[in-house]
Amino acid sequence: MHLTLAVTGASGAVFGREALRALEADARVERVHFVASENSLRVIAEELGVSGRHDLVEKLLGAKPKKTVALSDADIGAAIASGSHPSDGMIILPCSMGTLAHVAHGLADSLIARAADVTLKERRPLLLCVRETPFNRIHLRNMTLAAEAGATIFPVIPAFYNKPADSDEMARQFVFRVLAHIGLPQAGAYVWKPEE
DSSP: EEEEEESSHHHHHHHHHHHHHHHHHHHTTOOOEEEEOHHHHHHHHHHHHHOOSHHHHHHHHHHOOOSSEEEEETTTTTTGGSTTTTOOEEEEEEEEEEHHHHHHOOOSSHHHHHHHHHOOOTTTOOOEEESSSSSOOHHHHHHHHHOOOOOEEOOOOOOTTTSSSHHHHHHHHHHHHHHHHTTOOOOOOOOOOOTO
């Protein structure tokens, strides 16, 4: 699979990091295009203690990437901005309300928004892992618009029934649900079995 993972400026950088790690480790994934918005860099620095754009992917992975390519959000001429570029889908995690608004209204003025727009027009999976609370009416309308255009709204709502040991495990299990939804079930995913 060839996938795009975008991280935007909403709280929840740990979810983006865990998604990047899972995609990098998955043998079914051949290429990951990783795009971090400018606003995400501040959140990543504050929440994960990882600063700067230089070697960001390596810092998040804790190792040199083998299949992940980092792209600048300003590079609207990158390959993922074209519908002719082969892609199996896109995940925005976390997805800020500003990014959601750009996607919902077709404002393709950054690489993330343009790649999302292309993903929708080519009818490929687009998962918007929105992160905000409470939602105001504008947020709800934008989610409806994006869903009507073909996106899957996948709010960052982690589960607790698996009794996660820490926030990293909670984030990892949420990411496993996201990846299963895009066709990449993960071996370590918790599966609810009420009969047990």
